[in-house]
Amino acid sequence: MKITTPIKLTAIALAAIFGLALAAAADTAQLPPAPTKTGVTYATDIKPVFDQSCVKCHSGEKPKAKLKLDNLENALKGSKDGKVVIPGNSAKSPLVLNVAHLSNDKDTWMPPPHNKANIGPLTPEQIGLIRAWIDQGAK
Numbered sequence: 001m002k003i004t005t006p007i008k009l010t011a012i013a014l015a016a017i018f019g020l021a022l023a024a025a026a027d028t029a030q031l032p033p034a035p036t037k038t039g040v041t042y043a044t045d046i047k048p049v050f051d052q053s054c055v056k057c058h059s060g061e062k063p064k065a066k067l068k069l070d071n072l073e074n075a076l077k078g079s080k081d082g083k084v085v086i087p088g089n090s091a092k093s094p095l096v097l098n099v100a101h102l103s104n105d106k107d108t109w110m111p112p113p114h115n116k117a118n119i120g121p122l123t124p125e126q127i128g129l130i131r132a133w134i135d136q137g138a139k
Contacts, residue, residue: 028092030102031091031131034129034132037129041133042072042138045132046133053119053120054110054111055070075095085134087134088134099121
């Protein structure tokens, strides 16, 4: 038995224990493509999507997972588990994997299926727009 096997298993176990998303393990080929639109910004393009589908739970005094998506600064700050937006790399951004329902941990899917607020999943076009925003630097 190779020495790397226990190390790999330990890394995977630690990631599972601490709820770390292993973006490489998610099937990013299933992500909707980013549109060709340039100049995508939080204020113009992303805030309306977040206002419709996210801020009901991710704003205010006690946001879920301590993630606020009500303004650009808060979105870039991330959650209790760390950054959710990796500017320039939407395919590895936990936010994209979660809204596309591709993260390995179904508890992180947003909006959650069968949520109390009855908010439906984001459309492929909305996910693509979020991808474009992140890939263009998340401004």
